[in-house]
Amino acid sequence: MTLRSETPPTPGNLAVETPPESERPTTAMLKADIDSGRTGDKVAHYDPGLSQLGTDDEAAGNAPTPDRVALARKTEAAPPKAREAARPENGSDWIMPLFIGLAALVPVVVGVSLFVFNR
Template sequence: MTDHSDIPPTRTLKPMDPPPPSSRPSVAMLQGDIDSGRTGDKNPMFDPSGAPLGTDDEAAGTPPTPFRVAVARYYETVERWTGSTWKHGAAHHKWDGLPVGFIGFIVAVGVILTVGISMVRALTPGA
């Protein structure tokens, strides 16, 4: 039997709890809000691809201040749900408008061709 003690345990299978409120929020707390599902962007699971959130700012020498992170947390969690400006995307409703638009386009082209052909036949003498 192989020993896998060197492989870190995965956290992707367990729902994440949201981070507690803080007077000095960090980017990790904002990532915790996203991973816990509080922002409505994704299912409440750990997302390893979201780990570098804020890394670019730190590498540029301008890490986000706690105030900026607090504002981002507020708008991502509270403001999004209380304001009426946030709308669910097509993916959240499992509906994609592209096939409906494509079928509508095909039907419109068919109607235009049918009407055009019938008008040409009506105007052509002896047809």
């Protein structure tokens, strides 16, 4: 049996930086906000998509204006508390060792109690 890696394959393992503020934001900047974790609704890694945000709108002849994209970037930004909650690696290093310790401790306690009380 092989153990699977917890690191997703490329390009899912690529970290994305939050884009800077801009007077004329683009849909690529909005997608980078989402991929960087700024919106707080997903883990901060690149998410390959079939088509980029706004592609369907452009094909329909209704391309998103920089004002609409700026509004979306502003309203989609999550507060810092939500961004911290979206990071699974922060502050949870103790959970797995505790679980393994308890899982190992239960059979020991049951075995010792059966041994002691069945004498």
